[in-house]
Amino acid sequence: MSKTSVLLVGAAGETGGSIANGLxxxxxxxxxxxVRPVSAHKPAVARLQERGVQIRKCDLKASEEELIEALxxxxxxISCVGPAEQHDQIPLAKAAKRTGVKRFVPCxxxxxxxxxxxxxxxxxKEIVYNQIRQLWLPYTIVDVGWWYQLAYPRLTSGRVDYAMTSGNDEIIGDGNTPTALTDLRDIGRYMARIILDPRTLNKMVLAYNAVSTQNKIxxxxxxxxxxxxxxLYVPEETIWSRVLAARQASETYPFDPIKFIPRYLAEYQLSWGIRGDNNPEYAKYLxxxxxxxxxxxxxxxxxxQYLEAVVRGTATGVYTDRVISRKHQRHFPRTESSDSLYTRIFPRTESSDSLMSR
Structure with a gap:
């Protein structure tokens, strides 16, 4: 039986890496x-090649003819681009339409x-989805629960700091809002099924493992x-204040993906922590x-079992290539402003390249 050819965009990232593994x-x-031509010699790309992934060099901002050749x-x-690159998928989708791609999975x-x-x-993301639909390009949209790897709190002893990107010491609202959870490592396993399933063509899919609350976690x-x-319970009014402040700030300067991170984080807390959007029942309603x-x-x-591995010291963290310095990672200092979500979660970064790409 012939194999299905799949092109991954962002294969070296956290989500892209999971998908590469699963496929x-x-x-x-x-x-x-x-991969971008300038990135073709990076170690992460070499590791993909060693595992049998074939590399095609092309920038998403290249001409449509170059994109057609790459496809x-x-x-x-399957696209796993960073937040600032969402619109860059539109030319790729147009090229995919012209080349007869059978299924396009946007980020x-x-x-x-x-x-x-x-x-x-x-x-x-919805802007991209609407462009795909206007092209009449076959698609599947896949969303996931909050990652296991980001869902648990820090221990005072510091013994789980090695696997954490942030202190994760806040409980949003009363802590009883149900939220879907997904192990990052399972995303690729789900995708191996989803992209061959005729039932998921031109549909949205929520790939999740479990539902829990912060208090239960x-x-x-x-x-x-x-x-x-x-x-540390953070009341709803504080979350709304963060969201409003982040929205106002993000509108006062030209687009900068780093400066938009506080907005991403505040709106995530509003959505899954207060509104309860990240729930399979609501997903089915949508x-x-x-x-x-x-x-x-x-x-x-x-x-x-994942948390047991974290406590044993055998789990693998996320964003290890761009995490805060080890000194800060261990102590996770609070900043003077509790509304500065970016500095609370990323006090010092070693790399600002696609910081929040999933």
């Missing part, structure tokens, strides 16, 4: 990665939220670690198919 392990795919013989395109891969003013990042972490975790309905036999990574 390669599945064995039914011929995997290609689209030759490709059946499925979704965020938590469920309705379009139209709740999350700016969601609305940027804290309870579970305390049980596993046998440590008491401080619970028209999503869910992974648990589509693939009842799928065995996802267990959240408790």
């Amino acid at each position: 390669l392990e599945d064995g039914r795919f011929e995997v290609y990665a689209l 030759a013989d490709i059946e499925v395109v 979704g891969f965020i938590t469920v939220a309705p379009p139209g003013g709740v999350m700016w990042l969601r609305d940027e 804290y309870d579970l972490m305390e049980e596993i670690s046998e440590e008491k975790v401080e619970r 028209g999503y198919l869910t992974s648990q309905e589509l693939y009842p036999d799928f065995k996802p990574a267990d959240f408790r």
Whole structure:
């Protein structure tokens, strides 16, 4: 049986890397990665090649003819670009239409939220989705739950700091809002099924493993670690203040992806923490198919077992190539302004390249 050819955009990122892993392990795919010519010699690209991923060099801002050449013989395109690159997918989609790509998966891969003013990042993605639909290009939109790797709190002992990007010490609202969770490592396994499934063509899919609340996650972490975790509840009015301040600030200067990070973070907290958007029931209301309905036999990574690995010291963190310095990573200092979400979560970055790309 011939293999399905898949072109990954952003294969070296966190989500793209999970998808590359899932497709390669599945064995039914011929995997290609689209990389910028200037990035072709980076170690991350070499590691992909060592695993059998074929490299095609082309910039998303290249001419349509160059993009068409890069898409030759490709059946499925999966995009995992950063927040500032969302609109760069539109020329790629136009080229995909001209080359007869059978399925285009734009960069979704965020938590469920309705379009139209709740999350700016969601609305940027929706602009791309609408362009794809106007092209009559076959597509699938895939969103995911909040990652296991970002969902648990810090322990006072510091023994889980090695796997954390931030202190993650806030409980939003009363902490009882249900939210979908997905292990980053499972995203690729889901995608291996989704992109070959005729039921998901021209549909939205929520790929998630479990549903929990922040309070339950804290309870579970305390049980596993046998440590008491401080619970810092942030009231709804504070979240709204953060959102409004971040929105106002983001409109006072030319677009800068780094300066938009506080807005991304505040609106995420509003969406999944206060509104409760990131919930499979709400996803179905919005028209999503869910992974648990589509693939009842799928065995996802267990959240408790993941936390046990974190506490044992054997888990793998995320954003390890752009994380705050080790000194800051251990201590996660609070800033003078509790509304400065960016400096609280990324006090000092070693790399600002696509900081929040999923």
